[in-house]
Amino acid sequence: MSATAASPSAAVPGLGRRIGSLRKERRWALLTAYISLVVAAIVMLAPPFYMLITSLKTSAEISDLSGTPWIVRNPTLDNYWALISDPMFRGFFFNSVKITVCVVAITMVISVFAAFSLARMKFFGSGVLATGVFLTYLVPDTLLFIPLYQIVGNLGLLNSIWGLVLVYPTLTVPFCTWIMIGYFASIPKELDEAALIDGANWMQMLTRIFIPVALPGIIAATIFAFTVSWAAFVYPTAFITRPDEMPLTIGVVSQLIRGDTFAWGQLMAGALLAALPPVIVYAFLMDYYVAGLTAGATKG
Amino acid sequence: MALDATTATAGPAMAPARPGLTLQRFARRRSTIAFLMALPLITVIAGLVAWPAGYAIYLSTLNRRMTSFIGLGNFEILLDSETFLMVIWQSCFFAITAVVLKALLGFWLAHQLHHIPTKGQRIWRGLLLLPWVVPPALSTLGWWWMFDPSYSSLNWILNAIGAPSVPWLGEPWWARISVIIVNVWAGTPFFMIMYLAALKSVPDQLYEAAAIDGATGWQGLRYVTLPMMRNIISITVLFSLIVTFANYDIVRVLTNGGPRDLTHVFASYAFQVGVLAGNIPRGAAVSLFMFPLLAIVAFFVLRGVNQRSKEMA
Amino acid sequence: MAQVSIRKVVKEYEGGVQAVKGIDLEIADHEFVVLVGPSGCGKSTTLRMIAGLEEISGGEIAIGGGVVNDIPPRDRDIAMVFQNYALYPHMTVYDNMAFGLMLRKFDKAEIRRRVENAARILDIGMLLDRKPKALSGGQRQRVAMGRAIVRDPKVFLFDEPLSNLDAKLRVQMRTEIKKVHQTVKTTTIYVTHDQIEAMTLADRVVVMNHGVIEQVGPPTELYHRPATKFVAGFIGSPAMNFIPARLEHGSGALNIHLPDNIVLPVPEERRSRYASYAGKEVLFGIRPEHLTEIRPNDHRPNLAPLHLTPEVVEPMGMETLVHIWLQGTEISARIDPAIPAEPGRPLALAADMGQMHLIDPQTDRMI
Numbered sequence: 001m002s003a004t005a006a007s008p009s010a011a012v013p014g015l016g017r018r019i020g021s022l023r024k025e026r027r028w029a030l031l032t033a034y035i036s037l038v039v040a041a042i043v044m045l046a047p048p049f050y051m052l053i054t055s056l057k058t059s060a061e062i063s064d065l066s067g068t069p070w071i072v073r074n075p076t077l078d079n080y081w082a083l084i085s086d087p088m089f090r091g092f093f094f095n096s097v098k099i100t101v102c103v104v105a106i107t108m109v110i111s112v113f114a115a116f117s118l119a120r121m122k123f124f125g126s127g128v129l130a131t132g133v134f135l136t137y138l139v140p141d142t143l144l145f146i147p148l149y150q151i152v153g154n155l156g157l158l159n160s161i162w163g164l165v166l167v168y169p170t171l172t173v174p175f176c177t178w179i180m181i182g183y184f185a186s187i188p189k190e191l192d193e194a195a196l197i198d199g200a201n202w203m204q205m206l207t208r209i210f211i212p213v214a215l216p217g218i219i220a221a222t223i224f225a226f227t228v229s230w231a232a233f234v235y236p237t238a239f240i241t242r243p244d245e246m247p248l249t250i251g252v253v254s255q256l257i258r259g260d261t262f263a264w265g266q267l268m269a270g271a272l273l274a275a276l277p278p279v280i281v282y283a284f285l286m287d288y289y290v291a292g293l294t295a296g297a298t299k300g
Numbered sequence: 301m302a303l304d305a306t307t308a309t310a311g312p313a314m315a316p317a318r319p320g321l322t323l324q325r326f327a328r329r330r331s332t333i334a335f336l337m338a339l340p341l342i343t344v345i346a347g348l349v350a351w352p353a354g355y356a357i358y359l360s361t362l363n364r365r366m367t368s369f370i371g372l373g374n375f376e377i378l379l380d381s382e383t384f385l386m387v388i389w390q391s392c393f394f395a396i397t398a399v400v401l402k403a404l405l406g407f408w409l410a411h412q413l414h415h416i417p418t419k420g421q422r423i424w425r426g427l428l429l430l431p432w433v434v435p436p437a438l439s440t441l442g443w444w445w446m447f448d449p450s451y452s453s454l455n456w457i458l459n460a461i462g463a464p465s466v467p468w469l470g471e472p473w474w475a476r477i478s479v480i481i482v483n484v485w486a487g488t489p490f491f492m493i494m495y496l497a498a499l500k501s502v503p504d505q506l507y508e509a510a511a512i513d514g515a516t517g518w519q520g521l522r523y524v525t526l527p528m529m530r531n532i533i534s535i536t537v538l539f540s541l542i543v544t545f546a547n548y549d550i551v552r553v554l555t556n557g558g559p560r561d562l563t564h565v566f567a568s569y570a571f572q573v574g575v576l577a578g579n580i581p582r583g584a585a586v587s588l589f590m591f592p593l594l595a596i597v598a599f600f601v602l603r604g605v606n607q608r609s610k611e612m613a
Numbered sequence: 614m615a616q617v618s619i620r621k622v623v624k625e626y627e628g629g630v631q632a633v634k635g636i637d638l639e640i641a642d643h644e645f646v647v648l649v650g651p652s653g654c655g656k657s658t659t660l661r662m663i664a665g666l667e668e669i670s671g672g673e674i675a676i677g678g679g680v681v682n683d684i685p686p687r688d689r690d691i692a693m694v695f696q697n698y699a700l701y702p703h704m705t706v707y708d709n710m711a712f713g714l715m716l717r718k719f720d721k722a723e724i725r726r727r728v729e730n731a732a733r734i735l736d737i738g739m740l741l742d743r744k745p746k747a748l749s750g751g752q753r754q755r756v757a758m759g760r761a762i763v764r765d766p767k768v769f770l771f772d773e774p775l776s777n778l779d780a781k782l783r784v785q786m787r788t789e790i791k792k793v794h795q796t797v798k799t800t801t802i803y804v805t806h807d808q809i810e811a812m813t814l815a816d817r818v819v820v821m822n823h824g825v826i827e828q829v830g831p832p833t834e835l836y837h838r839p840a841t842k843f844v845a846g847f848i849g850s851p852a853m854n855f856i857p858a859r860l861e862h863g864s865g866a867l868n869i870h871l872p873d874n875i876v877l878p879v880p881e882e883r884r885s886r887y888a889s890y891a892g893k894e895v896l897f898g899i900r901p902e903h904l905t906e907i908r909p910n911d912h913r914p915n916l917a918p919l920h921l922t923p924e925v926v927e928p929m930g931m932e933t934l935v936h937i938w939l940q941g942t943e944i945s946a947r948i949d950p951a952i953p954a955e956p957g958r959p960l961a962l963a964a965d966m967g968q969m970h971l972i973d974p975q976t977d978r979m980i
Contacts, residue, residue, distance in 0.1 A: 188697060188699065190695040190696075190697055190698075190699035191699050191701065193664075193666050193686075193693070193695070193699065194693070194695060194699040194701075194760075195701075195712075196665075196666070196685075196686045196687060197664060197665075197666075197686045197687065197691065197692065197693050197713075198687070198712050198713035198716055198760075198764075199687035199713055199716040199717050200687070200716055201687075204716060208712075209701060212701075212703040212704075213701070213702055213703055215703070
């Protein structure tokens with residue numbers, strides 16, 4: 001009797017301990033997860049945070065070495081006002097806007113047409129071209145900037161934003177085409193057949209069916225083209241030396257650093273202002289941004 | 301059939317509605333339209349990628365004034381120079397270390413992010429992705445300021461916990477580490493987001509089945525997660541290897557190659573030689589040294605992509 | 614509205630694979646024709662050639678008398694309902710139905726009139742502002758039909774329209790399709806792999822197999838007088854039993870000798886038809902519903918009793934299906950559920966020899 005009673009009671013605490021340890025294990029896992037994420041978030045956000053803090057300081061406070069540099073005691077927006085009222089900085093901004101608008105428009109037209117053609121219509125050599133698109137996507141800008149420097153120079157477009165508008169599509173078109181091919185290819189074939197029977201021609205099929213249906217893809221590709229052409233650095237650094245034709249990235253890096261006494265507050269303010277448009281787009285369209293980022297790998 | 305008379309007239313009346321537009325011509329016209337639609341893309345690839353690539357090879361065979369052909373002379377000179385050998389070493393060291401760190405940290409973070417309740421994932425993802433969103437040239441400016449020899453806020457933290465100050469950009473090894481730190485900081489979110497997408501695509505039932513088969517958490521990771529993610533891990537790593545290897549922004553802003561040209565990578569050295577020093581052919585040759593490695597990596601990426609699409613089909 | 618003529622139509626894919634091997638079919642105005650057959654039999658290819666979505670490799674197709682071989686789909690005046698409905702996901706139900714008319718530059722009032730009329734016929738008036746995502750499977754099906762109806766085309770083409778629906782809804786939509794056809798009377802060509810759908814919907818059924826037409830006819834004719842073994846086995850559920858047999862003369866009669874020494878008499882009126890096959894191997898075909906229990910006061914002529922031992926018994930409620938193995942051939946019978954049947958216990962059954970079929974095993978055609 002004692003034997004029969006003992007074995008279940010021995011089993012039950014064992015089971016109980018397992019359940020307890022399972023719960024404990026889960027709690028530990030969750031704790032580890034949150035600790036990792038908090039640490040990661042601090043590290044990830046510290047530089048932008050410190051840039052913001054610095055940008056709110058006066059030069060006097062920046063050069064004051066007593067106390068922690070991580071807080072601001074007398075916040076001021078002077079650095080921002082100084083930049084906004086500076087015609088050169090405003091020039092950088094407008095150059096960036098002009099370049100980005102042109103490049104995004106050119107990119108989207110080229111890649112939507114090409115992706116539609118490659119995903120749906122097929123022609124002699126279209127398979128090779130699709131692979132070629134992917135390969136050009138893998139070519140980094142630093143591999144070709146020297147020959148492009150020569151080519152742009154021969155066209156007389158050095159020191160002109162139009163030279164940048166000409167070469168930026170190498171950065172944007174391959175990836176945008178690639179993800180648009182993925183989005184278009186995921187549209188069921190019957191949809192074009194229905195449209196064909198409904199009487200649509202190719203152009204109508206693209207504009208009335210494919211573009212609206214693949215709108216998330218269009219948005220993702222547009223965001224990508226925008227981010228890339230806003231952040232491009234190698235080409236403007238190589239092609240532009242005259243401040244009035246500079247976009248923001250190289251403008252902030254090269255023109256706001258003067259002499260040895262750096263105006264750190266203004267420099268940080270400039271960097272933050274320049275980074276603002278992509279961050280705003282990201283804040284509002286994060287899901288499309290992430291979709292575009294992962295589409296290249298998951299759709300390929 | 302009485303209808304025959306009417307339909308016989310209706311028939312021919314219908315065909316000439318589009319005279320001569322037969323289905324075959326319809327198909328031929330279709331491929332013409334398709335080609336025209338792809339033509340701008342072909343122009344971009346041919347004019348701005350293929351042609352410059354060929355032109356780069358031609359340029360690299362010229363002398364400094366671009367007046368005479370010197371064959372592989374530029375490459376020979378480069379391989380004889382100690383600075384350039386250092387550039388090769390530094391580029392490889394930088395790319396490999398940075399990519400390995402990004403891959404590990406990205407995987408760790410993706411894994412942790414995947415394990416917290418779904419509701420909170422969005423906000424964490426939003427915060428952690430921020431470094432990827434800020435244009436790298438601009439965020440590197442922030443790091444540069446944090447590394448500043450006299451005002452370094454990082455050294456302030458080190459001093460606060462009793463550690464000595466670090467000569468971040470002043471000493472070659474620390475400068476190399478600094479460049480890697482910034483690159484890892486900026487690139488980890490990309491890995492995290494790719495891995496998170498891959499983790500989400502592994503069906504939960506697989507883990508449940510593995511758990512019932514007696515797998516521990518670690519074994520689940522080893523035998524379920526990693527095999528399922530193998531392809532996306534390799535594609536992401538290879539892709540990042542290309543981008544990191546060819547990186548320019550961070551080195552340009554942070555060290556500009558210094559101290560004493562000891563932190564140059566291919567891109568910044570090519571810029572230095574080709575654009576700043578005005579030796580275009582030599583600069584082109586420096587850039588072209590990246591090509592073999594990129595070709596190898598591209599080969600593996602393409603193979604991975606093909607395998608993936610085959611598995612999915 | 615129009616008749617459709619298919620003359621010697623061939624579809625050959627690259628590499629010489631023939632999906633359709635020269636079929637002829639005349640479809641009359643207002644007719645509802647169903648193409649039925651197993652997957653890969655060429656039925657969908659035929660439909661897509663009529664629609665203009667596949668090129669015709671040989672022969673010709675005429676709609677309303679005019680040959681359409683070289684006319685692109687949009688100018689053929691046809692409408693098609695797809696298996697996955699192919700509704701435009703970004704458009705409302707109204708816009709989905711109006712799209713084809715809009716592209717054809719109909720004026721707004723006319724579009725509205727037609728869409729509302731179709732919505733009334735299909736009872737989807739309250740859904741017009743919704744997007745397809747917000748619709749159930751049956752509702753999407755109706756919208757897809759509505760898109761076809763508003764165009765008032767010469768021919769409706771249906772490509773397995775019900776196979777994405779669950780069983781219950783499928784029956785309901787089947788009735789719906791029949792009702793719509795009775796209302797609008799447009800010539801309809803309907804493709805399905807489901808023989809029950811074919812039987813219930815069609816004026817005429819076209820049974821296809823391996824790219825050729827096996828038989829064309831009204832549903833009852835196909836059921837009672839199949840032309841080939843394939844049609845006999847394809848139409849009717851559960852399928853007809855085929856038993857290897859021998860035809861022998863015996864004492865002034867013609868008898869069918871089955872395995873296990875079962876002998877069944879050929880009815881008198883069929884003796885002359887089968888006489889030439891005496892002494893030869895044949896296939897004896899009989900449907901499960903013609904192999905039943907012996908009923909009291911059964912006045913069907915030509916009943917032949919036989920004793921068989923079921924191995925599997927499947928009660929279905931309104932009937933019981935029993936499965937018997939006769940030397941490697943499985944045969945099934947449908948019996949009254951009130952009859953106690955259990956595996957291993959012999960049952961007294963009756964074969965209705967008036968409904969029997971004989972197949973020449975050489976040609977697989979009916980004798």
